[in-house]
Amino acid sequence: MYHDLEEKYAIKHPPLKGIDLHVYDNFSDKRLLSEIRKLAENVQGREWAHINSTFEGGGVAEMLRSVIPLVRGLGIHSSWYCIEGGEDFFVLTKKFHNLIQGVVQEYDARDIFQTYIETLKNNFDGKPVTADMTIVHDPQPIASIVHGEYLGKTLWRCHIDTSEADQMIWNFLLPYINHFDGAIFTQKSFVKPGVKVPAYGISPCIDPISVKNNQYTKETALQVLEPLLQKYNIDPERPMVLAVSRYDVHKNQPTIIQAFKELKRQKDIKKLNPMLVMVGNSASDDPEGQAMYEMIQKEIGEDPDIYALLNIPNNDVNIGALMRLANHFVHVSTKEGFGLVVTEAMWQGCPVIGSKVGGIVQQVIDHQTGFLVEPLAVNEVSRYMRYFLLNPDERDVMSKNAVEHIRQNFLLPNLVQKYLVLMNHLLGFEKKIPYFRIQ
DSSP: OEEEEHHTTTTTTTOOOOOOOGTTTSOOOHHHHHHHHHHHHHTTTTTEEESSSSSSSSHHHHHHHHHHHHHTTTOOEEEEEOOOHHHHHHHHHHHHHHHTTOOOOOOHHIIIIIHHHHHHHHTTTTOOOOEEEEEEESSTTTHHHSSSOOOOOOEEEOOOOOOTOHHHHHHHHHHTTTTTTTTTSSSGGGTTTTTSOEEOOHHHHTTSSSSSSSSOOOOHHHHHHEEEEETTTTTTTTTEEEEEEEEEEGGGGHHHHHHHHHHTTSSSHHTTTEEEEEEOOOOTTTHHHHHHHHHHHHHOOOOOTTTEEESSSSHHHHHHHHHHHEEEEEEEEESOOOOOHHHHEEEEEEEEEEETTTHHHHOOTTTTTTTEEETHHHHHHHHHHHHHHHOOHHHHHHHHHHHHHHHHSSHHHHHHHHHHHHHHHHHTTOOOOOOTTTT
């Protein structure tokens, strides 16, 4: 049965208290904040719900922890529900996730009915969602639009790159997608044929007032990281190449490792003595993370300059500090819905070597905020690692550009503004088609 965050985790997580929009005055354009207030006036007192598959781990959960307090501060009732399932359910939906991203997976069609649909029926049995607007996130709960009960307007929010989705799984999902009042994708290229409901393009964003996204000075970052650096015997005086993501086949960590090993063989780099720090978290709805981590450890072998960390303590504080301390950041996913970790790194002033896939290309402006590469181009990744290490002045220019690009486009108020435009439109307060409709 699905659970409300505050009902299930009342002890572990205190209530998500509403916050005042004024806390973003130093980060966002005043005209944008003024528009948000006007949009919120129409829907004050209305209910806005979210449904997903995990309260912890992953970008969706992280965003909701920020979206909900801001929306509540605007006078809108907002709630967050999470479906529950057994290991077999999450193994199956992980296969869905991979198939949607074009990776061949074997599955038994009987599992869809015996595991997937039955799990959703059990979650929603006798528990209608009464919100005026509900956003259902990603494939895990998508079938609830048919097998559950929603009394208000509904939107399916796809955070995955669907551009090369397996046709059979896409055909399975389409009838569910088309039962919603609309679908939200990160970019237009993700909208495959057959989507008959209105589709909207909304990029994820980060919260500049969250602990992770606190913009550190180098001195503060070093103080924050001292226990972690001591635990893993990491020397902060050495140049750091950083990679942060789930340990997942699509995150393509082996390419980063191979590129770094190639980098170290170059004579002018040896004297700099760089290190590669890789950090990953496991998510409760991703059963493959541990196996992938073990595979990466084998790829690293005995290399003393590569650190692969898993589920580090004080994650949010330490990740932000690592990004501030790093020389540059590498994220060369083979598939990526958006890549919030890229946003976070750039916000800390850490320029990025990113792959030319998904939402990464919205963030990394080639030769301005970082470099864009083909995902498996080991030599090219290594070449740009070398460039950042040997050209500190150019690196610093890209650092400043990166911060400003995120400030203008990918902070939380930008996301909430679009959601409120949709809410006003769906509830009939605004007849004009939202400007970010893409289909």
